Amino acid sequence: MPANPFEPPQTADLDRSAPPVQAPLAVSEEALGELIATAPAARWLTRLISLSIAVGLIEAAAVMTGHWSMGVKAGRLLSTAVGTGIATLFLIVLRRLATATERLRTGDTGARAEALAAQASYFKILGILALIAAGLLILGAGAGYLVGRMAAGR
Amino acid sequence: MSDQTVQPIAPDAARLSPAEVASLRRASSWARTVAIIGLAFAVVVGLGLGVFAATSESLRSSALTGVLISILAAVIFAAVAGQQLLGYRRGIASFLAHREPALPASFRNLRTFFWAYSIYMAFSAAMGVLTLLRVL
Numbered sequence: 337m338p339a340n341p342f343e344p345p346q347t348a349d350l351d352r353s354a355p356p357v358q359a360p361l362a363v364s365e366e367a368l369g370e371l372i373a374t375a376p377a378a379r380w381l382t383r384l385i386s387l388s389i390a391v392g393l394i395e396a397a398a399v400m401t402g403h404w405s406m407g408v409k410a411g412r413l414l415s416t417a418v419g420t421g422i423a424t425l426f427l428i429v430l431r432r433l434a435t436a437t438e439r440l441r442t443g444d445t446g447a448r449a450e451a452l453a454a455q456a457s458y459f460k461i462l463g464i465l466a467l468i469a470a471g472l473l474i475l476g477a478g479a480g481y482l483v484g485r486m487a488a489g490r
Numbered sequence: 491m492s493d494q495t496v497q498p499i500a501p502d503a504a505r506l507s508p509a510e511v512a513s514l515r516r517a518s519s520w521a522r523t524v525a526i527i528g529l530a531f532a533v534v535v536g537l538g539l540g541v542f543a544a545t546s547e548s549l550r551s552s553a554l555t556g557v558l559i560s561i562l563a564a565v566i567f568a569a570v571a572g573q574q575l576l577g578y579r580r581g582i583a584s585f586l587a588h589r590e591p592a593l594p595a596s597f598r599n600l601r602t603f604f605w606a607y608s609i610y611m612a613f614s615a616a617m618g619v620l621t622l623l624r625v626l
Contacts, residue, residue: 363504377605381607455517456513458517470531
């Protein structure tokens, strides 16, 4: 029995919120074309990441062989190792994405799942690293603030 | 978004498998996280950089100029990337929830993000080479 006996009878479609859409999810030709068009950008990005790794390694080698303190050398070694590791992770996922989208271009529709999975992996890695970087930045800013206050109070 | 085109889904469109839908959902969720962090970074560091540039008198002759240019490039990249990733996320969410034909615009956002990232990487590599020349 309804709470208000004078309310008009409810009709299924008009008086309730819109039901969830049950139509199947499908990728249009246009969307597929746009997905394929990301391949050159992803490929260029892998080349530039490779170049960046090479520059970082040469720079680290130059610091290691130069007249720098042990602290500078150790810091440089650590930052290069971490940076190279992260860049290599991105390189692997982006290569997967670029290869899958290039296979899509040749008409291999099975590569679509691989391209979408590579996108998800890429953003997951990027997201986790962004969260870690944000945490470190906040910690660094907090530590800097505390050190500044201690120095001012002295 | 202005670059989103409303197009009917083609009759011969390929249906997405559950695994593909799950991948899109995961990508969209993580892209939103990255976008929010990127935009927050751009705002906070951009404001800090602006305050520093406004209050520092010896900025042009400072040895910090190279570092400041690198930070400025990172801020610009973070702002552009954040905006593009939000568009990417919005397009996928709209496609998954309402079956709207927003997927092409979403993938266009992804492409723009990759090009912006490429430009930033090229800039970073160039700065790395300059640093290397100074070190050598």
